Amino acid sequence: MNTAPTSRLGQLPSYVRICVRQAHSGKSKRPAKGFAPPEGHGEDIWVFGHRRTDQIVYSFDEKLNGFHDLKQLPFNGKKTKPAKLRKDYWSPFARISFPAGQGSVGRSVFQKLRELKHLHEVAWDKEFRYKRPEEFTAADRKRIAEEEEKGNNNYRPIRNKEERGAALNAQKQNSIADMAAILSGAGRGNKIVVSEDAGRAERKLLDVTVSWANDQDKEYAQEWSGNVTHGLFEKPTYIANKHVEETATETTPEEEEVDEKKVDEKADEEAEANPESDKGTNVPVSEPTTPTRT
Numbered sequence: 001m002n003t004a005p006t007s008r009l010g011q012l013p014s015y016v017r018i019c020v021r022q023a024h025s026g027k028s029k030r031p032a033k034g035f036a037p038p039e040g041h042g043e044d045i046w047v048f049g050h051r052r053t054d055q056i057v058y059s060f061d062e063k064l065n066g067f068h069d070l071k072q073l074p075f076n077g078k079k080t081k082p083a084k085l086r087k088d089y090w091s092p093f094a095r096i097s098f099p100a101g102q103g104s105v106g107r108s109v110f111q112k113l114r115e116l117k118h119l120h121e122v123a124w125d126k127e128f129r130y131k132r133p134e135e136f137t138a139a140d141r142k143r144i145a146e147e148e149e150k151g152n153n154n155y156r157p158i159r160n161k162e163e164r165g166a167a168l169n170a171q172k173q174n175s176i177a178d179m180a181a182i183l184s185g186a187g188r189g190n191k192i193v194v195s196e197d198a199g200r201a202e203r204k205l206l207d208v209t210v211s212w213a214n215d216q217d218k219e220y221a222q223e224w225s226g227n228v229t230h231g232l233f234e235k236p237t238y239i240a241n242k243h244v245e246e247t248a249t250e251t252t253p254e255e256e257e258v259d260e261k262k263v264d265e266k267a268d269e270e271a272e273a274n275p276e277s278d279k280g281t282n283v284p285v286s287e288p289t290t291p292t293r294t
Contacts, residue, residue: 042103045110047094047175054170057090058113060106064090072114074121077165093172093217095233096179097209105206108191109182116178121168128167131157173220180221183208183228192227214238 041060048057048064057069064085075081082089098106131140140157147155159167185193185205195204205227212218213233224230232239 037103037107040100040103042106042110043098043100045096045106045113046092047096047179048090049093049172050169051089051091053166054172056117056171056175057085058110058117060110062092072117074118074168076121076168077161080165080169091213092233093213094176094179095211096183097211099207102206105191108189112182112187112190113175113178116182117171117175120171120174124168129158129164131159131163135159135163172217176217176220177222179210180224180228183210184225212236216240 044060044062046059046062048059048069049055055073057064057072059065059069066085070082070085073081096106096109098109136144136157143157144155147153181187182190183192183205185203192206192208193203194206205225207227207229209229209231210218211231211233213236215230215232215236216238218224218230
């Protein structure tokens with residue numbers, strides 16, 4: 001007698017329990033991808049620079065984070081990466097401000113700035129190996145003169161390992177040029193481009209404001225697009241045209257005459273108030289004596 005059907009029927013209750021268990025413990029709803037950023041996140045991008053090495057750190061916060069922001073600094077050789085971010089060395093030199101509610105655009109610009117910064121640090125060409133004229137030392141100039149006497153006019157001093165590391169750290173000029181390029185709409189998927197026609201002849205860019213600690217830093221970029229408005233920090237470190245504005249107000253000859261009259265009237269009033277002050281004191285003057293020979 002075949003007992004297989006009986007054994008299978010005995011397993012039926014266990015199958016039912018398994019199905020019921022799976023029905024009750026079904027897959028829960030997965031949370032939505034991504035996260036809700038805090039209000040205003042990405043509307044301001046702070047650009048920090050090192051006072052000595054010109055290293056660059058981008059941040060969404062006004063103050064640097066010693067853990068996360070330190071990861072932006074690469075290792076370019078011995079003693080090229082600091083152990084921590086010191087407040088006396090790091091300070092913001094620029095702030096990119098986007099309109100309220102446009103934090104997504106700011107986050108897109110932030111991403112592209114980080115990508116270009118990394119590209120400058122790792123993808124440098126052979127020209128980077130050679131020193132610039134302002135980096136020449138006395139020994140370099142002497143060697144250049146010797147090579148020219150030998151007929152080698154193409155000799156150029158080469159940077160050593162330490163000098164290459166210092167040159168790779170100095171990214172301030174590159175970062176300002178990157179800011180001008182990205183804020184003008186460069187780069188695929190740049191959200192600062194609000195609208196773009198099929199022929200790409202005209203693009204509408206989002207208006208942004210760039211505030212500077214030193215108003216001359218913006219001159220590192222060749223040009224800025226029309227959607228960028230420049231400003232200054234509340235407490236700027238340097239203003240190029242400040243002394244020009246102070247001396248810009250020139251007085252006319254008539255105003256000078258009025259000022260001279262006011263000075264004379266004030267002097268007369270002081271003389272009337274203190275008549276004794278006009279009297280001078282007679283100090284005897286001794287005549288010079290000629291030395292006598294003995």
